[in-house]
Amino acid sequence: MIFHPARMGQHNKRALVRQLQKAGVASRATLARSLGMSQPTAGKIVDELLAEKILEEVEVLENNGASRLGRPGRQLQLNRSRAGFLGIRLGVVETDLAELPLGAADDSLWKLTFPSAQANGNSAEVWEKSLRAAFKKLSAKKFLGVILSAPGIVDEAQNKVVFSPNLHWTESADLPAIVGRVCNAPVLVVQEERAMALGHHFNHPGDEDFLLVDFGTGVGGAVIVGGKPFVSPLPINGELGHTLALGNHRRCGCGAVGCVETLVSRRGLLESFSAANPKLKKDWATLQNFISANGIEPWLAQSLDAAAVAIAGALNVLGLRRVIITGSLTELSSSVLAHLSRSVQNGAMWARFGKVECVGAPRCRAAGMVAIGVDRLVVPDLPD
Amino acid sequence: MIFHPARMGQHNKRALVRQLQKAGVASRATLARSLGMSQPTAGKIVDELLAEKILEEVEVLENNGASRLGRPGRQLQLNRSRAGFLGIRLGVVETDLAELPLGAADDSLWKLTFPSAQANGNSAEVWEKSLRAAFKKLSAKKFLGVILSAPGIVDEAQNKVVFSPNLHWTESADLPAIVGRVCNAPVLVVQEERAMALGHHFNHPGDEDFLLVDFGTGVGGAVIVGGKPFVSPLPINGELGHTLALGNHRRCGCGAVGCVETLVSRRGLLESFSAANPKLKKDWATLQNFISANGIEPWLAQSLDAAAVAIAGALNVLGLRRVIITGSLTELSSSVLAHLSRSVQNGAMWARFGKVECVGAPRCRAAGMVAIGVDRLVVPDLPD
DNA sequence: ATCATTTAATTAAGAAAACTACGGAAATCA
DNA sequence: TGATTTCCGTAGTTTTCTTAATTAAATGAT
Known part of the structure; x- marks a missing residue:
């Protein structure tokens, strides 16, 4: 420039x-x-x-x-007293709304909730109607902008959802137009993990460089370098959930076969758990209790190791030494994160020369969404 | 800033x-x-x-x-007419010298050569002596700076070799001091792959964003984003040779077990080749001919696929769509690169949405070394 | 040959945003 | 109460860029 x-x-x-x-x-x-x-x-x-x-x-x-x-x-x-942004968290199941101030946004602000999709085909239209209804209930009517976080692969420069295996209607819908009609304010579409990573950064300003890996319906990642989201030539980055694990033959929602996501997503873990323990109930609470009681069984160790290879590979390639883990893995016995952390250290080159850390943290979306809004709407970078 | x-x-x-x-x-x-x-x-x-x-x-x-x-x-x-830089290519076996102009440096300029290491322990001292002797034979005596490329892990900010499994003496030696005594000019120590990646960029200015992977004694990588070397918080980045391949139990020079480097480095390929074909001569020429004649056998396919997983993972994480392959893999039958390319595309997410390329290219060090010298010595960034 | 046209390079004047230096305001401490 | 320290604003200087106008050097048409 x-x-x-x-x-x-x-x-x-x-x-x-x-x-x-x-x-x-x-x-x-x-x-x-x-x-x-x-x-x-x-x-x-x-x-x-x-x-x-x-x-x-x-x-x-x-x-x-x-x-x-x-x-x-x-x-x-x-400014904490003014309206600021409207945050829309478009989740796989539910959509949540929050009125976000410019400063000190926290995740207790999420209030209004409605379903994200319909069983039949007209999800976009129904969603717009639900959004309109919810919008009326807000105390503020005028916002500097709307920050919409969406799961899947998001092209933030284009404000478009590129791919969303669990919420397909968002790929073809013109989200900025829909939201714009309802809220009459500029709309930013951001990837959920990127917002969480930025949120973590502003809640822990000491963490300036890290890889955040979120475990949930899928496995997504986001990269913060120098306190800023890592920007790459493609709209995709930090996508380590779809690194292939050699020897894994599960079909992934992304279309490929063998992604680590199929091993360590919520569903993937349940599959493995159920296969190893066919007589137990295949639900998350049972899995949690079982792991707390029985420790890391081989099926879990293998899944964690596969994830750790992908994470360590990402650290080696990105030149990072700190991993923040959020989501379902943090809900399990602490020995799970401990195992993952050891395994990441085993594969991370920097562990031979210095410290490599892999720690759990809560999800914090609101702060990240506000940060993105401030960055792109309040004090935007000049074009060119 | x-x-x-x-x-x-x-x-x-x-x-x-x-x-x-x-x-x-x-x-x-x-x-x-x-x-x-x-x-x-x-x-x-x-x-x-x-x-x-x-x-x-x-x-x-x-x-x-x-x-x-x-x-x-x-x-x-x-300026092509003036002295410019002294390039020192510190290879695993040999050290080469070249007088590099500020513009249009190409790899035909490498002239003087001497061994990089001694069998006994005093490699640093002998190397300094050899360097001094070679320096006397140069036509120019005064340089803007000396650019020294070294294999292994290099901390370019500190001008230090952090780790070099094949040239251990460089880790403890004070290379800038040694070279400075001989040449009396500022010295920059750069990682070989980073220099090659930058060189490729300036020889092909259209390639602004890519991952370069060099296959040789080891497997190293370097990342160019927006025409500039990717800078990360750690001195290490692009190190995908040491991503672990699940199921691989070979011990790597880096100390870990299972790095892809042990499969697709020159030596790694020869090991697998020899294991699969114990009656054939275990040398590179035989391997080349064998592959040309017999195509991609399973041992080779597996090794290439392991490398492809690491490369595709790097693309997904870095948000890139182009891979430049240099070194020994480009010396093999073109079907080898074709196989690798397909396999990379299989693992790269972007291949679902757009084009992912994986092509071979010659090594070009000189141009990259000059670019680094110009960037850091001729028009340096101001500190802050 | 000469002159209009086009592109390149330089000169001169003006604007933006930083800096230094200084002075008043508002607190603590003796 | 006065000395000291720190914060904040005003005034004037400096740096570097921009736009506008001028000079320079080529092509092409009459």
């Missing part, structure tokens, strides 16, 4: 907003210091953002610990 | 040099257009670069095809 003076402003504005997202609350002086810019510059940018109602000033009451010397800074944060 | 006016100049200078590297030859006006900057700006930057002897003007004689209307532009290129 080429720089000229007219672009510098917007760019530094983005940087300042990003910094404030991470810090949560900060003064003009603190922002200037942490960004390496002069105080007048930071002050001027903050003034603009306050005028745009993107930031707000907040009363101090920040007497925690040592009382600082000198004039106290006027603390700033992303 | 934060921008201020003082940085804009350097940044746009970098962009202009990059553009000229890709274009080969271009005029001020062409550069301005392709970079989206104004003519006066491009002209001013070019003037600086000419004064620094980084660029040179070149006589036209470019009457190919239609005679263009209007005043012809004065064509520019990276």
Whole structure:
């Protein structure tokens, strides 16, 4: 990209907003210091953002610990009092809505819920009707934008669902148009795992570089490098659920045969569990209890090892050393994550030279969705 | 990164040099257009670069095809007449030297050669002596810098070899100091595959995003995204040779068991070949002829498929659709690459939605080494 | 041959956004 | 109360880009 003076402003504005997202609350002086810019510059940018109602000033009451010397800074944060974004979580079964502020969005805000699909064919139309009904119940009517998270493969640049084995109607539907008709605001379609990864980053600002792997109906991944979602030439990336596991012959929803997803998705685990223990009930609670009682049986070890090979391979290729695991695997006995972690370390090259970590974490979508909305709608990058 | 006016100049200078590297030859006006900057700006930057002897003007004689209307532009290129860099290719067996110009470096320039290691322990000292002797024979004595390519795992930010199973002495030796004593110029240590990938990019400017996989003593990879080497938090990336292949129990030089490298490195292929055909001579030429005559036998198919799983997994994770294969695999019957290509397409998700390519190419190190030198020594990024 | 046209390169003037330097405001501490 | 420290804003300077106008060097038509 080429720089000229007219672009510098917007760019530094983005940087300042990003910094404030991470810090949560900060003064003009603190922002200037942490960004390496002069105080007048930071002050001027903050003034603009306050005028745009993107930031707000907040009363101090920040007497925690040592009382600082000198004039106290006027603390700033992303605006928590205004409407902000409408979050739509389009899940495989249900769709949830949340009114998200620009700052401090958390996953307790999900309120309204309706089914995502119909048994018969007209899911898109019914979904639009349900959305319209739910929208009427919201307290806010006007939003800066709508952030819609969808499962499957999403082309975020095109706001399109490319492939969704469990929610096929979203592939042909024009989601931005549907949502736009109802909400009358710009719409961003984002991949669920990418939103969760970004959400994790902003909830744990120390985690700047990691691979997030979510286990659920499918197995999806997302990559954060330098605190930003990894952008690749293709709309697909981090898709390690569909790495092939040699020796696995299960047919996957994606059309291929042998994806690790067929081994470690919820359904995949249940299949293996049931095959190894045909007399037990084939449901998740039974599986959970069984693993807690009996530890890691060979069928589970093999599945976990297959996933670990894919994860470790991704770490080697991406140059990462930290894995965040979310979803169903975190609901099982802690020995499961421990086994996976050991197995990942076994396959990750960096483990020979330094530390490789593989830890569980809760899913946090809201914060990530807001971050994407702020990044792409509130302080957008200039084209070119 | 934060921008201020003082940085804009350097940044746009970098962009202009990059553009000229890709274009080969271009005029001020062409550069301005392709970079989206104004003519006066491009002209001013070019003037600086000419004064620094980084660029040179070149006589036209470019009457190919239609005679263009209007005043012809004065064509520019990276300086081909001056010394530029000293390239040192530290191979597993031999070390080669080349005097590299800033523009149009090709691999015919490798001239002086000496052994890389000694049977007894003092390899570093002997290597320094050999280097000193070879350096005396060069026509140029003064270089902008020395680019040293090394096999194994290289931390390019630290100019250090982290791990080199086939050339262990480089791990503990202070290569920049050794080379600096002899050549008296700044030294950059780069990973061989990264140099080759960048070289491929500049020899085929259309290839902006790809994964390069080199087969030889080991199996190494490098990633180019947007025409630039992919930078990751760790000094390791693109290391797909050490992805584990389930069911493979060979011990790898890296310390792990089951790396795909043990299947598809030169030695790995020979092992499998010999095991399947114990009566035949265990050498590369025999293997080549045998494959040409008998096609892809099961042992080879399995090895290729294991490599393909790792490659396809890397494509899925990195969001890429193009693979460049270099090294020993390109020396075999074309059916080998064809098999690998099919197998990669089988495992690559993008193949369901678009095209996935896997093609062979010659190794080109010189161009990549120069590109790295230009990028890091001639028009360096400002620290921050 | 000459002149209009087209493209390239340079010069000059203007605008954007950063920086430094300084001064007033608001707190702590002696 | 006054010294010190820190924060924030104002004023003026600097850097680098842009646009607009000018000069330069080619082609092609009359």
